[in-house]
Amino acid sequence: MALQGTHLGMGLDVNDLDTENLEYFKYCAAHDFHLQQCEDCNLIRYPPNTGCPWCASPRARWTRVEGKGAVHSYGEVHHAIQPAFKTHTPYMILLVDLDTQKGQPNADEAIRVAGNLALPDGTLAPADLVKTVGIGTRLRMVFTDVAPGLSLPQWAIDEAAQQPAKPWRYPQE
């Protein structure tokens, strides 16, 4: 069944034919992160799609993946483009290397999951928190509940993890 919701005033939808995204968001709505794992080469992939990017197999199973990792890179938006984000600047666009499968299938690879820096309740993080996060910061996945059946994965600081002494940030604050 199609998904629809409104996030920060911005319409989100997944249509009836898009079975891969419907399945992905079904797990997100239960706050139980799952990704497709190839049934032939066993590599896990993100975002959801219709075939294995390494071996081309269309056969995949949904597998539970731990939502923990470290910031690989980021952008920090100070001038928002979309109306939805105008009142939320600065906000972070994060690419997070999951601990799961890091360094596979080669040393430069990782499952890199996008998201914003958020508070544990899934709301966008305030400016003073943005300033503390950079490349290397340890994060854990949280969820923003958009509508019944539709939640977005997001990233919050992992308070239980050992953090780097000084995560790398762009030189100008």
Add this chain to the structure above:
Amino acid sequence: MPLPADTDASTPKYLRDKYAIVGVGETVYTRGSGRTTRAMGSEAVRNAMADAGLKPGDVDGMLSYQGVDSTFGPMIAGDCAMRLNFYMDVFGGGSSTEALIGIAIGVMEAGLCKCVAIFRSMNGFSQVRIGGTGARSAAPVSGDMLHTRAYGWQSAGQSFAPTFMRYMHDYGTTPEQVAMVKVIHSEHASNNPKAYYKKRMTVDDVVNSRMICKPLHLLDCCVETDNATCIIVTRAEHAKDLRHTPALIRGVVGRCNKPRMDMHYQAGPISRVAGWYAKDILWPNSGVGPEDIDVTGAYDAFTFTTMLQLEDYGFCGRGEGGDYVSSGIMRLGNKRPNNTSGGHLCEGYTHGMNMVIENVRQLRHDIDDSCPIGPDGKRQHTYDYKEGGCRQVKNVEVTANLGWAMPGTGSAMVMRRG
């Protein structure tokens, strides 16, 4: 011109120099054209035909690229009194120019037509804003876009920011080094009467301009303009009957990609761009290498895109991009000027075609600067690059255009003076 010994090419060497750009044309670069993309596109095509010395009946092929923001080729052809034997309008932005030149060569080689006009017409400021503001920014987010746009990760600057940031992290590149791309392109633009922004900028101007999306300040980003551009490609042997010295096409690589184009950030290192793959087609097919290039046109959607491409195409070593762009080598009068028109940062935004037009004029040794016109009707270039002065590079023989679509996709072309 001495060229290095042939190296093995992955496509036939016999195509080298067989086709040429014989005509170029454009409208003014402006914000608020007050005209349709049809009106601008047909003007640019007419200007390119006049520049080449071609009549409408001589042009029988047309290609264009767009993102649902322009007029289709057949409308423009009709307004220019052409009957086409071939046309195609493709979906695409940056890096389409070089790719379509490759397609034009292919269709002429296959006998589908004999002379192709390639145009790009866009109201990139007054209609569909290239920076992503306006109607496009408020559109609902569907399906696969939930993994990007739902996070406020939509505009070109936002999309590329993690690539740029990771590069700085890995190699210690400073904002001041990158800012030199804008500084140098603004110097070039000050010698370009057509440029939308002609003011010379300093490093301080760039790093003190307001932050858009770290690591991009306002002045790290290109200008949004309204304009149309056109180039005409035909067999080099036809050029002898035409008005200008032809720009011979040595080799082209079109829309070459990194793996995982559904989300290229899954393919590391993420600071590596498509040029790292494209160079292995460009240089062998062209029979030249970076050291043979006199002028570069490294696409400057952002200051960073120029730097990353020059590095991955081999103009400097891994991690040396910041040193390269801040060394002054790209300045007019120095070893290898880049974007002598001022490029997208200053002249105007055309999704790459104006950078090809600039290099065609450089190869003719007839750049359209403010130098005086002599009794023979040709500009008497002074090679004095002071503000408002000359921008012709002395004795240009070989140029390279490095087109950028996004970190994962790029095109490139080498031309030489005919």
